[in-house]
Amino acid sequence: GDAGVQYLTSKVETGDIHDVVEATGVINAVVTVQVGSQVSGTIAKLNVDFNSRVHRGDVIALIDPSLFQGALQQATADLENAKANVAAVEANLAKTRATLAQTEADYKRQTALLKSGAQSQQTVEVSQANYEVAKSSMTAAEASIEQAKAQVKQKEAAVAVARTNLEYTTIRSPIDGIV
Numbered sequence: 001g002d003a004g005v006q007y008l009t010s011k012v013e014t015g016d017i018h019d020v021v022e023a024t025g026v027i028n029a030v031v032t033v034q035v036g037s038q039v040s041g042t043i044a045k046l047n048v049d050f051n052s053r054v055h056r057g058d059v060i061a062l063i064d065p066s067l068f069q070g071a072l073q074q075a076t077a078d079l080e081n082a083k084a085n086v087a088a089v090e091a092n093l094a095k096t097r098a099t100l101a102q103t104e105a106d107y108k109r110q111t112a113l114l115k116s117g118a119q120s121q122q123t124v125e126v127s128q129a130n131y132e133v134a135k136s137s138m139t140a141a142e143a144s145i146e147q148a149k150a151q152v153k154q155k156e157a158a159v160a161v162a163r164t165n166l167e168y169t170t171i172r173s174p175i176d177g178i179v
Contacts, residue, residue, distance in 0.1 A: 096138050103133075
């Protein structure tokens with residue numbers, strides 16, 4: 001005797017079986033996955049809708065990539081500019097080396113002429129000063145090479161970041177499931 005129990009019966013029928021969940025209250029998924037992006041922007045294309053079946057790696061949405069493509073182009077141009085700067089600084093270093101060799105030879109020549117009495121002390125001192133300036137210019141040119149090479153590495157990193165951000169505009173499903 002339990003007076004509160006009721007049994008419902010119906011006639012057996014043939015037909016399609018549908019997956020239906022009827023419930024009162026809140027239904028929560030067993031596994032919930034948040035899908036997001038490292039970058040933000042306007043959604044250019046949305047490939048799925050609520051209750052769409054997706055597989056891992058499927059493209060769910062595409063953020064408008066135009067700004068990120070522009071950033072990549074700008075970073076690439078900056079990298080090319082930095083590489084050109086290295087070439088210019090290397091050319092300047094070669095010129096500075098030549099100037100150093102010339103001023104050193106001039107200083108040695110002036111010193112030899114002073115010993116023979118054919119040159120004044122003042123001319124030798126000017127020649128020596130020019131040689132010292134050329135040596136310090138050489139040190140500065142060598143430092144400029146290192147700085148220019150470091151800028152190239154910095155610009156290469158900026159290109160990598162811009163390329164990664166562009167790739168993040170494609171949002172993919174991280175797992176198989178239903179949206």
